[in-house]
Amino acid sequence: MDTTLQQTDSLLEAIAPAPGEPGREVLDPATGGLVGVAPVHGLAELEAAIAAARAAQPAWAAAGHEARSAALNAAAEAVEANAEELARILSREQGKPLNGPNARFEVGACAAWLRAAAATVLEPETVLEDGTTKAVLHYRPIGVVGAIGPWNWPMMITVWQVAPALRMGNAVVVKPSNYTPLSVLALLRVINQALPEGLVTAVAGDREVGAAITAHPGIGKVMFTGSTATGKAIIRSSAETVKRLTLELGGNDAGIVLPDADPEAIAEGLFWGAFINTGQTCAALKRLYVHEDIYEDVCRALAQYAAAVPMGVGLQEQNLLGPLQNRAQYEIVARLVEAAKASGAEVLLGGNPDEDQPGYFYPTTLVAHIDNANPLVAQEQFGPALPIVKYSTVEEAVEMANGLEVGLGASVWSADRDKAREVASRLEAGTVWINAHGVVHPMVPFGGAKHSGYGLEFGVEGLKHL
Incomplete structure (x- = not known):
């Protein structure tokens, strides 16, 4: 030892x-x-x-x-x-x-x-200090x-x-x-x-x-x-x-990728926004909305990046993703991914855990062509499985992002920061990030909206x- x-x-x-x-x-x-x-x-x-x-x-x-x-x-x-x-x-x-x-x-x-x-x-x-009254808080x-x-x-x-x-x-x-x-x-x-x-x-x-x-x-x-x-x-x-x-x-944070975003440039940020701590983060990106014009390109870039991130035992220095912390959480993730597969959604990566492997390892999983009402989208999975939903208009994306009763965090991804800020102002969340997700700082207030x-x-x- x-x-x-x-x-x-x-x-x-x-x-x-x-x-x-x-x-x-x-x-x-x-x-x-x-x-x-x-x-x-x-x-x-x-x-x-x-x-x-x-x-x-x-x-x-x-x-x-x-x-x-x-x-x-x-x-x-x-x-x-x-x-x-x-x-x-x-x-x-x-x-x-x-x-x-x-x-x-x-x-x-x-x-x-x-x-x-x-x-x-x-x-x-x-x-207040007006010459007559002084009030100090x-x-x-x-x-x-x-x-x-x-x-x-x-x-x-x-x-x-x-x-x-x-x-x-x-x-x-x-x-x-x-x-x-x-x-x-x-x-x-x-x-x-x-x-x-x-x-x-x-x-x-x-x-x-x-x-x-x-x-x-x-x-x-x-x-x-x-x-x-x-x-x-x-x-x-x-x-x-x-x-x-x-x-x-609890949160079920939404991210919106606008049609002007560069899929290759944002793939790394999207990945860590969603999969930091193997997805076990309250303010992680848990449902991703991507415009139809760049949907396939974003899916491809994200899958390529995700496939290269090693998962394994934490004390082994090369690993960057670990297991789910407990059996109950593992079963939640597995159930939601199976429901997505049964609905006809396309699994781009993962979704096939090795039941003979020790530990609560669930592979990095990306699920595309999935309906917004699917349980993997509508329920917080809190694990390494990200649903990617296609949208046609920004109004549609904002409506879907705001459609749940939770609102911890959200993000907007775009090459145009002014346009991203305009969309961000319409999202119902405690924190909205631009071209990032889940980044916290000890001097920036943090808290949730809605439930x-x-x-x-x-x-x-x-x-x-x-």
């Missing part, structure tokens, strides 16, 4: 349950091998975490912005010092490869977002924030939730996904090297713990990234205590919500 893997195992041992305490084995979705044992926390551990957070929060808030920023920068340094170990845990547990926009990228983004939160300034704002911490995270980007989204909450003077109780608890527990163990005791605690419990967080009177706000169905349940559960909420919920949630994250606007 090499030194890095030994260090990774050492970190996994540090977060494992003590002898006699309940635990759950976590398996590698690429190989089926054991990654580690995660603790199984319950309501007692949650109550202890909330009590510790409430005790630690007043002093943290009183420390002021400068001291809190220094601690966040120190946390970023700790993440960087442990980056390779964290990336290997993430790759083994979540399945994403080390290289490309994957595990090492995600760990690096954690450090970058911690530093961005530390550097973002939110000053008191004078909203101040932003105060809420107290204790509950952060409920997903399994697709478990480390990065945890930092998206935790870093700004800490920057504003809050304490945080984190509930990681049951699919990826080790990644979050390891990350927070590293980050906590730079933070006061009790300020941030992970409670690796089941749905009972998540439900208790959303209803607990000691938690003033919940941040959640996940499905729309779970988001609605959180809204209902939080109503009695009138919690503040930031919800980043894709509400509240904003990132930058100054994100701090205002905490």
Whole structure:
């Protein structure tokens, strides 16, 4: 065993349950091998975490912005010092490869977002000063924030939730996904090297713990990234205590390729917009609308690029795509692709998983000549299968893109940026990208429209919500 893997195992041992305490084995979705044992926390551990957070929060808030920023920068340094170990845990547990926009990228983004939160300034704002009246708007911490995270980007989204909450003077109780608890527990163990005791605690419990967080009177706000169905349940559960909420919920992002686009020039961007993290990204491109004049050319260029991107076990350095993280998600993707095939749609690439291969690998799949009402288009597949729909007029494309109840992201692809912006202005989504898809930045506000949630994250606007 090499030194890095030994260090990774050492970190996994540090977060494992003590002898006699309940635990759950976590398996590698690429190989089926054991990654580690995660603790199984319950309501007692949650109550202890909330009590510790409430005790630690007043002093943290009183420390002021400068001291809190220094601690966040120190946390970023700790993440960087442990980056390779964290990336290997993430790759083994979540399945994403080390290289490309994957595990090492995600760990690096954690450090970058911690530093961005530390550097973002939110000053008191004078909203009225007319010689008679002066009104100044101040932003105060809420107290204790509950952060409920997903399994697709478990480390990065945890930092998206935790870093700004800490920057504003809050304490945080984190509930990681049951699919990826080790990644979050390891990350927070590293980050906590730079933070006061009790300020941030992970409670690796089941749905009972998540439900208790959303209803607990000691938690003033919940941040959640996940499905729309779970988001609605959180809204209902939080109503009695009138919690503040930031919800980043399901999406089924549309991309529109205008007839003046260059198929060869946009193929790489389209591919990574759709297939980053093997399609397991909330704001990934999940349905592509291409004008009939260049439809065949776009299909051909995209298929050629996609066929060359290697998929396999994440710890193998050459791979850029990995498995689906869990069996349930694999079955969703397989079901939707089979429905598309049964409808007569044309599979340009993939669609033929090797059932004898270990792990939850579903091949990169492109499906053309598919009806807009097909389940692969109308339902969020959250995996490596992209439907490509032909359209005749821009009005038709916009209508189809806006036709679903979700609206997290969207994109427009064109050689004419002014024309692309005009089309973008008609799309119902929280973020619309031009000639890209899913690109986020710590200073650019991010949030959903329609059933894709509400509240904003990132930058100054994100701090205002905490």
